[in-house]
Amino acid sequence: MVRPLVPVLLFILLAGCASELLGQAEIPRWCKESPRAEFKGLERVRLRDARNDAWFEVYRVAARVFAVYEPRQSEETIGYLIVGGKKALLFDSGMGIGDVREVVTELTKLPVVVMNSHTHYDHVGGNWEFDTVYGMDTEFTRQSARGGTEVKGEIASGEICGALPEGFDAKGYRTRPWKIAELKHDGDKIDLGGRVLEIVATPGHTPDAICLWDAANGLLFTGDTYYKGTVWLYRPETDLDTYGRSVTRLAALAPHVKMVLGAHNVPVMPPTVLTELAAAFAKVRAGEVAGKDEPGGKVVYKVGETSFLRWGRPVF
Numbered sequence: 001m002v003r004p005l006v007p008v009l010l011f012i013l014l015a016g017c018a019s020e021l022l023g024q025a026e027i028p029r030w031c032k033e034s035p036r037a038e039f040k041g042l043e044r045v046r047l048r049d050a051r052n053d054a055w056f057e058v059y060r061v062a063a064r065v066f067a068v069y070e071p072r073q074s075e076e077t078i079g080y081l082i083v084g085g086k087k088a089l090l091f092d093s094g095m096g097i098g099d100v101r102e103v104v105t106e107l108t109k110l111p112v113v114v115m116n117s118h119t120h121y122d123h124v125g126g127n128w129e130f131d132t133v134y135g136m137d138t139e140f141t142r143q144s145a146r147g148g149t150e151v152k153g154e155i156a157s158g159e160i161c162g163a164l165p166e167g168f169d170a171k172g173y174r175t176r177p178w179k180i181a182e183l184k185h186d187g188d189k190i191d192l193g194g195r196v197l198e199i200v201a202t203p204g205h206t207p208d209a210i211c212l213w214d215a216a217n218g219l220l221f222t223g224d225t226y227y228k229g230t231v232w233l234y235r236p237e238t239d240l241d242t243y244g245r246s247v248t249r250l251a252a253l254a255p256h257v258k259m260v261l262g263a264h265n266v267p268v269m270p271p272t273v274l275t276e277l278a279a280a281f282a283k284v285r286a287g288e289v290a291g292k293d294e295p296g297g298k299v300v301y302k303v304g305e306t307s308f309l310r311w312g313r314p315v316f
């Protein structure tokens with residue numbers, strides 16, 4: 001949930017007219033800009049399955065950590081496969097367009113559990129394919145797990161770069177229900193065998209938003225609480241006071257963090273983004289930042305490299 005919709009719609013309209021006139025397939029502008037420069041230094045892991053390799057891009061971003069990136073859909077969602085000695089954890093299962101379970105099976109033979117950074121549709125699409133999905137003990141999570149969220153707008157032509165995977169059921173595209181195997185809480189530890197991940201509850205973006213903290217390796221997986229790009233804070237389930245407390249908590253963790261790994265656009269960021277995030281959000285909430293109006297009633301609040309998106313005014 002990272003791209004302003006109206007410019008995209010305008011672009012679809014314009015590109016649609018142009019492509020009709022020229023008889024050419026339309027290529028969204030964001031698609032032409034990929035791959036992003038930040039990926040150049042990362043090691044890509046090619047998938048044996050050509051269909052999966054065409055939809056996903058997998059990068060080795062740290063020891064036994066793979067970023068599973070979906071660059072051909074405008075959300076540019078990133079899930080992470082974190083591998084321990086006895087099992088692996090998939091932190092978000094993506095859009096549900098490509099077959100993420102097949103990807104994971106290629107990357108590890110260990111049993112895989114799924115945990116979501118939060119249960120917005122762009123992070124839970126492949127949950128149904130896994131037997132063991134942990135969930136936060138919130139009503140929001142339980143509601144999301146019932147599935148059925150209508151998400152067809154995400155596969156409109158301006159949102160897709162190239163072709164959808166062969167065999168994908170575009171007509172029936174919506175979130176599928178999944179079973180919550182175990183409820184989790186703030187501070188719970190998940191032992192993968194020689195690698196322990198701690199749940200750091202960071203509600204705000206959604207009530208069930210979490211970060212995963214791999215303390216031994218200094219890796220903080222931040223989901224949508226922070227990613228490189230404008231952070232969307234406008235949905236009914238978003239709570240700004242709670243979000244403020246969560247980003248303050250992350251800033252306190254920053255001195256111990258070596259790498260921040262977000263859920264959209266770019267997988268690897270330095271820990272300084274956490275202190276910048278907390279400072280930027282505090283400034284915006286103090287009314288010190290003039291919002292910039294965008295089409296469709298949206299307002300973007302930008303402080304340095306950090307920005308937040310809200311609808312309408314007054315918003316903070």
Ligand SMILES: [Zn+2]
Pocket residue numbers: 001120122123224263264
């Ligand atoms: Zn998201």
